[in-house]
Amino acid sequence: xxxxxxxxxDPHVLRVVSLLLEHAGHEVVKTEDPLxxxxxxxxxxxxxxxxxxxxxxVSGLEILQALRSNAATSSVPVLLLSGRAISGRDxxxxxxxxxxxxxxxxxxxxxxxxxxxxxxxxxxRGGEEGDEENGPRAGTSRADESSGPCLGRYEIREVIGQGxxxxxxxGWDPRLERPVALxxxxxxSVIGESQRRAMVSRLRHEAVTVARFNHPNIVAVYDxxxxxxxxxxxxxxxxxxxxxxxxxVVGALAIDKLVPVAAGIARGLAAAHAREVIHxxxxxxxxxxxxxxxxxxxxxxxxxxxxxxSDELMHLYGTPGxxxxxxxxxxxxxxxxxxxxxGVTIYEALAGYHPLGGGTLQETIQKTLAAKITPLSxxxxxxxxxxxxVVMALLSREPRRRPSAESVAEFLxxxxxxxxxxxxxxxxxxxx
Numbered sequence: 001x002x003x004x005x006x007x008x009x010d011p012h013v014l015r016v017v018s019l020l021l022e023h024a025g026h027e028v029v030k031t032e033d034p035l036x037x038x039x040x041x042x043x044x045x046x047x048x049x050x051x052x053x054x055x056x057x058v059s060g061l062e063i064l065q066a067l068r069s070n071a072a073t074s075s076v077p078v079l080l081l082s083g084r085a086i087s088g089r090d091x092x093x094x095x096x097x098x099x100x101x102x103x104x105x106x107x108x109x110x111x112x113x114x115x116x117x118x119x120x121x122x123x124x125r126g127g128e129e130g131d132e133e134n135g136p137r138a139g140t141s142r143a144d145e146s147s148g149p150c151l152g153r154y155e156i157r158e159v160i161g162q163g164x165x166x167x168x169x170x171g172w173d174p175r176l177e178r179p180v181a182l183x184x185x186x187x188x189s190v191i192g193e194s195q196r197r198a199m200v201s202r203l204r205h206e207a208v209t210v211a212r213f214n215h216p217n218i219v220a221v222y223d224x225x226x227x228x229x230x231x232x233x234x235x236x237x238x239x240x241x242x243x244x245x246x247x248x249v250v251g252a253l254a255i256d257k258l259v260p261v262a263a264g265i266a267r268g269l270a271a272a273h274a275r276e277v278i279h280x281x282x283x284x285x286x287x288x289x290x291x292x293x294x295x296x297x298x299x300x301x302x303x304x305x306x307x308x309x310s311d312e313l314m315h316l317y318g319t320p321g322x323x324x325x326x327x328x329x330x331x332x333x334x335x336x337x338x339x340x341x342x343g344v345t346i347y348e349a350l351a352g353y354h355p356l357g358g359g360t361l362q363e364t365i366q367k368t369l370a371a372k373i374t375p376l377s378x379x380x381x382x383x384x385x386x387x388x389x390v391v392m393a394l395l396s397r398e399p400r401r402r403p404s405a406e407s408v409a410e411f412l413x414x415x416x417x418x419x420x421x422x423x424x425x426x427x428x429x430x431x432x
Contacts, residue, residue: 002047002120003027007037007063008081009055012328012365013105016320017050017081017112024113037063041073047120049073053082061097068098077119081105105361109319151182151232152225170237173222180222181237183299184230200226206277207233210300213275217268219288219298238298239291241432243349244284249432252352255383260423261287262346263412264295269342269405272300273335280333282341283322284348293425321356321364325371326399336399342408343394351379355395371397387415 004026008014011032018028029040034055041049049067051060060080067073077100101119103112150156154171160181161168171182185203207224214220220236243261247253253261265287272279279286279300288296318327324340327333347355355374356367367373373395376388390411396402403411416422 001025001027002116003029003045004116005037005040005044005046005049006030007034007050007055007060008032008052009034010052010362013052013081013360013362016361016365020109020112021116024117026116034058034060034063038066038070038073041067041076042070046076048077048079048116050079050081050116053080064097064099074098077101079103079115079119106320106357106364107361151184151227152223152234154180154182154232154234156182171234173234179237180234181219182232182234184232200231203231203233209275209277210272213271215268215271216294217264217296218271218300219296221300235298236296238288238294238296240289240294240428242285243287243289243345246289246428246432247284247349247352250429253349255350255380255387256419256421257423257427258346258350259387259412259419259421260416261289261295261349262342263409263416264423265297265342265345266405266409266412268295268297269338270409272297273338273405278333278335279338279341281318281322282338282345283319284345285319287345289423289428291425291428291430293423293427295423320361321354321368323368324399325369325397328365328369334399335405336402339394339402339405339408340396340399342405343391343402346391347373347376347395350383351376353379371395384415386411 004021006014006018006021006028007030008017009032014030014032018030021028029044029046031037031040034051035058037049037051051063053060055063064078064080067076067078078098079101080099081103082105101115103115151169151171153175154173157170157172159167160170167184169182169184171180172178173180203226204224207221210218211221211223219238221233222236223234225232225234265282269279269282277300279297281299282297286297286299288294288298290296318333318337318341322341322344324333324337327337344355356364373392376391377383377385390403390408394402394408
């Protein structure tokens with residue numbers, strides 16, 4: 001666990017960044033006043049400092065310059081947060097002043113964690129070159145280093161994903177002779193054996209809950225186990241790509257393709273909600289498009305367990321831009337929160353851009369809290385009025401006004417049946 005000082009004069013951004021780092025197992029000291037950074041850094045030893053470039057009354061670059069000119073803080077790794085509006089000249093200045101890395105807002109939570117983790121590790125090695133020419137080594141994790149060739153009875157074949165919770169491996173079950181996906185959840189941030197046992201117990205409970213029902217639109221959970229520093233879930237290995245990857249490479253979906261995909265997501269959510277299972281992180285990255293034509297929602301149950309590592313984080317767990325307004329205001333996360341994430345996902349997949357996205361994380365949060373979203377019909381031509389009404393209702397500021405997953409699934413299934421709309425294997429390019 002590292003001790004990190006975070007400074008940002010925007011309280012919303014400061015809170016989100018701090019919570020993400022705490023979730024990753026770090027101790028965080030935060031301040032909205034950039035003038036206090038130097039005194040705080042002089043009084044305590046920090047493993048890293050995160051500064052926003054655009055702060056008042058002094059900028060992050062000025063603070064960086066002061067840190068580097070002070071013998072006590074000259075070697076502390078510094079990560080600068082900047083918006084897209086920051087010019088290349090200002091970034092060059094920051095690097096010349098001694099910044100170790102930049103992160104442009106908005107950013108993915110796992111990108112923040114990995115940059116901080118790699119920055120600390122790189123500086124601990126003395127900033128040696130060799131692993132990478134330009135500094136920190138990306139994409140490594142404790143799970144990669146300590147897992148070995150097996151997790152429980154499962155053989156590890158290769159790494160297929162990396163996130164804030166841990167690593168995802170392609171594995172093989174020698175007993176049942178079938179491929180599996182092995183999703184690890186780091187326990188190295190859990191303090192105390194009793195807390196660790198409690199987290200493993202919760203994970204086992206959630207895995208059992210999801211494994212008890214089989215649904216074609218939910219990635220099946222097969223098993224769970226734990227090692228010294230991580231727990232893992234063995235689940236169905238889907239041959240395909242995430243909806244997020246599809247949108248990034250191919251682009252927005254036409255409505256005749258979006259409707260059956262969205263119907264599959266809604267059916268998966270409806271089945272889970274019927275069992276009182278809440279996802280808590282519905283987004284394109286957690287929707288898998290199979291090469292056989294299937295649409296599956298993944299990570300059910302896992303989100304609930306990880307969110308409980310921190311009681312404060314429990315109400316905010318998820319990805320900024322998909323988190324519902326009420327969660328940002330510290331209200332309980334309910335099934336309606338999943339429906340908000342569904343609405344954002346549908347809008348993004350159809351319009352080709354995120355309805356709450358902005359140049360900065362601050363703008364994304366503010367747009368979410370205001371829930372003032374441009375009507376879908378102003379972004380996409382020839383959208384049926386009843387379809388737009390459902391999507392905009394999902395994006396409502398008030399949770400009670402959002403329709404249930406079951407009613408959304410029924411609406412979309414009817415629309416797909418009337419129009420003979422299907423998502424098939426031919427809709428997924430083989431070169432993705």
